[in-house]
Amino acid sequence: MEVRARAPGKIILTGEHAVVHGSTAVAAAIDLYTHVLFRLPSPSENHGSVELELKDLGLVFSWPSLRLEEAFREMGSLPSTPGPCPPDYMQIITRLVRARAPGKIILTGEHAVVHGSTAVAAAIDLYTHVLFRLPSPSENHGSVELELKDLGLVFSWPSLRLEEAFREMGSLPSTPGPCPPDYMQIITRLVEEKNIPEANIALCSGLYVFLYLYTSIHRFKPAIVAVTSELPLGSGLGSSASYCVSLAAALLALSDSISVDDGKNDWLTLEGSNLDLVNKWAFEGEKIIHGKPSGIDNAVSIFGKVLMFKSGDLSQVQCTLPLRMLVTNTNAARNTKALVAGVSNRVSRHLGAMHAVFAAPLTLLAKN
Numbered sequence: 001m002e003v004r005a006r007a008p009g010k011i012i013l014t015g016e017h018a019v020v021h022g023s024t025a026v027a028a029a030i031d032l033y034t035h036v037l038f039r040l041p042s043p044s045e046n047h048g049s050v051e052l053e054l055k056d057l058g059l060v061f062s063w064p065s066l067r068l069e070e071a072f073r074e075m076g077s078l079p080s081t082p083g084p085c086p087p088d089y090m091q092i093i094t095r096l097v098r099a100r101a102p103g104k105i106i107l108t109g110e111h112a113v114v115h116g117s118t119a120v121a122a123a124i125d126l127y128t129h130v131l132f133r134l135p136s137p138s139e140n141h142g143s144v145e146l147e148l149k150d151l152g153l154v155f156s157w158p159s160l161r162l163e164e165a166f167r168e169m170g171s172l173p174s175t176p177g178p179c180p181p182d183y184m185q186i187i188t189r190l191v192e193e194k195n196i197p198e199a200n201i202a203l204c205s206g207l208y209v210f211l212y213l214y215t216s217i218h219r220f221k222p223a224i225v226a227v228t229s230e231l232p233l234g235s236g237l238g239s240s241a242s243y244c245v246s247l248a249a250a251l252l253a254l255s256d257s258i259s260v261d262d263g264k265n266d267w268l269t270l271e272g273s274n275l276d277l278v279n280k281w282a283f284e285g286e287k288i289i290h291g292k293p294s295g296i297d298n299a300v301s302i303f304g305k306v307l308m309f310k311s312g313d314l315s316q317v318q319c320t321l322p323l324r325m326l327v328t329n330t331n332a333a334r335n336t337k338a339l340v341a342g343v344s345n346r347v348s349r350h351l352g353a354m355h356a357v358f359a360a361p362l363t364l365l366a367k368n
């Protein structure tokens, strides 16, 4: 069964805007139409979804019928006569996820941990928050938008532009792994197009991470992602890891890769394989920002509490008393990627001396 409908556009000859306030307007239909073709799938199509093809934009959206049924189950009854869209209905339609992940403080073993030594780190109660939402139908939003709220910056890539840019890649990654060089080249180009001022150049790596995670998990689907952080950026408190973790968690929560319980309004704590998946993606993000991270920052941001970490293995440190720490922000700008590379350079020149330095804090730990 198939139905086609069309309806024309209009031109307002006089009274535009005034008409909103009760004045008279004169308008005429024009002979440009929007066409809708609506068809029920044939039995052989084995089609269990509601599919929307926005042909002019080359976009297809599909919602499995079972998914819709599950999402709207909490609504007592669904509207069936024309009326304003009820707010709870709109919330289900727009789909919105908030995720947050904490920063960290490394108590001992910073840098040494990159070279296989043990480090001890604790999560702190300052968070990066990510809000990820799919636009409502009325927003007419054909872009992937990233709002960095604290910095007052908005970056937007039209979905069609992303699709065109990535067309040359055979297949896009969909499981966590290092960003392939040709993928990174395309991402770099997409960020360069934004002409980021020199003062904000450190942000570029955060944008690379965003585009890598977003396109790997959600391809080119239009969406709005807003980031805010309680952490100072680039001050050693792990803002990059908490950015990567909260971003990965928010993106995965609205994907098919992990399922979260929609029914609850409170914060959910991810567990088990879901947590591991977020950790893997976040670590790939950290690699983009830091070059060769140890993985301690994302591990602490993911698992919380106080952790002892060595070459990817971690164990929880039992603390019976609440830890109170006084942290001072020196406001001295630093670049973790360059520092990590600098230490590696020193290790290659003075191996013995550097290993003695790395081992010293552990001797202290062992004595206490």
Ligand SMILES: Nc1ncnc2c1ncn2[C@@H]1O[C@H](COP(=O)(O)OP(=O)(O)O)[C@@H](O)[C@H]1O
Residues within 6 Å of the ligand: 128, 148, 202, 203, 204, 205, 206, 207, 227, 228, 229, 232, 233, 234, 235, 236, 237, 238, 239, 240, 241, 243, 289, 290, 334, 335, 336, 337
């Ligand atoms: N809230 C955020 N918004 C955008 N980018 C962020 C945010 N937090 C961290 N980043 C990214 O992480 C980088 C800071 O990482 P890094 O230099 O390792 O410092 P930190 O010690 O805070 O982790 C920023 O330059 C940016 O690329």
Ligand SMILES: C[C@@](O)(CCOP(=O)(O)O)CC(=O)O
Residues within 6 Å of the ligand: 106, 109, 110, 111, 112, 113, 114, 235, 236, 237, 238, 239, 240, 241, 290, 292, 293, 294, 295, 296, 297, 336, 340
């Ligand atoms: C220097 C290092 O030990 C920690 C980096 O932490 P931060 O991103 O500067 O907060 C590097 C690492 O462990 O990957």
